[in-house]
Amino acid sequence: MIKQILGRLPRKPSKSSENREFGGSSAPPNTSSSARSSDSLSSRLVNSDNMSSAGHNSTSNLGYSNANKLPQAVNQKLNGDSATVPYDLLPSFRDVPSSEKQNLFIRKLNLCCVVFDFTDPTKNLKEKDIKRQMLLELVDYVTSANAKFTETVMQEVVKMISANLFRSLTPQPRENKGLEAFDLEEEEPLMDPAWPHLQIVYEFLLRFVASPETDTKLAKRFIDHSFVLKLLDLFDSEDPREREYLKTILHRTYGKFMVHRPFIRKAINNIFFRFIFETEKHNGIAELLEVLGSIINGFALPLKEEHKLFLVRALIPLHKPKCLPMYHQQLSYCITQFVEKDCKLADTVIRGLLKYWPITNSSKEVMFLSELEEILEATQPAEFERCMVPLFRQIARCLSSSHFQVAERALYLWNNDHIENLIRQNRKVILPIIFPALEKNGRNHWNQVVQNLTLTVRKIFSDVDQS
Template sequence: MLNKFIKRGQRKVPKSEAIEPPTSNPQPSVTVNHASRSAVGPSASNSNSQLVSVSAPPTSGVVEILPMLKDVPLMDRHVVFIRKLKICCFTFDFSDPLKSAREKEIKRQTLAELIELVQTGWCKLNETLQEELVRMISVNIFRCLPPATHENSATEIDEPDEDDAFFEPSWIHLQLVYELLLRYVVSTELDTKVAKRYIDHSFVVKLLDLFDSEDPREREYLKTILHRIYGKFMVHRPFIRKAINNIFYRFIFETERHSGIGELLEILGSIINGFALPMKEEHKLFLVRALIPLHKPKCVASYHQQLSYCIIQFVEKDYKLADTVIMGLLKYWPVTNCGKEVLFLGELEEVLEATLTEEFQRCMVPLFRQIRRCLISPHFQVAERALYLWNNEHIVGLIAQNRQVILPLIFEALEKNIEGHWNQAVHGLTANVRKMFLDMDAELFEECDQQYAEREARSRELEEQRELMWKRLEEVAAQAGDDMVIG
């Protein structure tokens, strides 16, 4: 029995097989800011000499095939884990699928093993392992993004076509790295007091920069990971909100080009949903300075659904913000872009549905002046969408309470549609709205109708006088003949 224990104690780790690495990037050079970098943990006290050799970036020019961590003796697992992380620090050229194919497969298998270890919690990560893990993740994901397909182009970017979407060639590795980061962040054994040293402000900023990636798969992972970081690291929450604000400001007022605005708004939609009441002034300023101005860019259609959701969340949480939102929409209302007008009208209906009478009365005059312009729009979709507002019972109730102000504002537009709009659907919807007002208040309707008739009569009289004056000028000019001097 004693001999068995002696032999077991002398068992060695299987020898690693060396493989030539790719020559394109033999040594990673990405730097991550870790202000509170700690010393080697106590679990590595028996292997100090080995840790010194593996904690530096690999310079030997080889990629090792290491045994599975579960097959390694307990005292050596710390060192082997770090060596596996060093293997995953190598980046490869994916422009040629056949180049370094074996090395790429080794890295893929190693990443898959690391994901399983972190997900199952089988390998408890001390501070040293966490630092090396985040360093490896940083080396892989923090990179220069390729030039966007729309750069240096004057074409307007609306909703991107999935068939034309860019897909990252190295996604076979990047996906595993992102999955590893996600499993690390959501791990129940993660101590945020320790992890915040490595998932720091610098890491969060670089993560946010990656939202400009054109690969939708990468943006989806980034959205999930950043949301989890926001939920788990309370100390980072104000910083994350401020950093997202800065991205929005640059997008709105400088570039109007960014691939990840929709994903960032999805994260914010969840964050806004969790705001406590009464709402902080900081959050109201965010609505006014960032969210509402996001209606300005031409490419608003690509993220309008997420933006509208965030706006509605604010109004539902604090109904007093309704008139602020409506006046903001009117400020950025498109003049010549009919597609944007249809989007704005749809969002306006959702806002009005959450608006109470007092807030409605503050903005109803400028609001229905804009709706009047939409009603007589030659673009049938704009006119049709504006008329659909009367299909909403809550909005009809608000209009009915304030019909003395609203009907005189839009009566002329309704009459002009009845008299001569080219689209039959618009004509029919206008007739329904007109009848609704007649049933609502026949006396007011007759009064508006009489005022409209008087205005039309005066308008015809002025037109006749103008034509008569032109005729007289023509007669005078004909009599003067060649003697008339034009100066």
């Protein structure tokens, strides 16, 4: 049965079609490619399919009654090792007439509301296999639906999704080591043992949101602000597979439910505030920024004051936390998008970077210099002139840094033609600021590469203006 269901699902698309999921605009990708991560369900699930479907292949002789008779306490009874609670597979959709399929869909949704304990791998094996099989059938049903989902169906869909996904994310212990002792880039990510079911529920939610049969006006009553907030809370999951699904689902939700867009932006804003000024601990900042990169890309011009405030109050202060390397690439993309949208923001952004410039962290300083190059590339002469004095005072400090990577990265700014032209046009102001650092490097910097680059930069100045 599982093989039949998996066989009917589309194959995983080529890598090139997946690369730019979050790079284009605030609108969702076309529903005709309801396929992004959704279409890859088959290949993603086959690898993790440890099910033993023996004994569950014949379903035509099973009735619907078990789904209706499940009491509210069934979760507790099943997870309490009670063998008296019935949990049987319902018939396949192809074994019932079309008029019965919606009722069967609702019954399967109700039965899938039962949540099992995955911390004990020996517990409820048969029931877990049955539920997983039914979840796959539900995904297939939503994907192939050719009629609008009714209000009753939507209510049951959201009920099943909520029962399975919305849970408290208690941090898992990491071998008695304190949190500060861990480099999250080096450590193996912690995987949720319930993923065999969670993954299919996420796939179901993704396909439900992307489906052309999901009417937005009706669905917004169930996928409401409360639902969105709970979805955003899950971004703190330690399982990167879960955060990847959430990223795609949030992007699709933002694109489809226009009425929720201001609320989603405000809720993300609040997550960032809490992270920057209170906890400095959150697992999903990179994924949230990746979604925001797409949203910012779709902002209309002129930019609203609300968006500019978001840049100043949330995005720029995100340079402050110690764990910046975990999300710097996505943050840099978001900020550069703002400058490309409105070049007048360059002065604000550069002064913001200078405010949070690291003093003792060399690797972080190299990241700041890389981001600065991207921003300067989108900066026009008028904005450059406003901030060039404090900017090149900081660059002069970097040029004379004893850490060779910092000095080297600062000198590489002259490799960028646009930045070099900006410097040439303002050399009478900039050269006196950086000349002492260039002299010091040329004479006695311990790193030969830095010395050679310094001589190249000095030659650029002397070629333009010998005096």
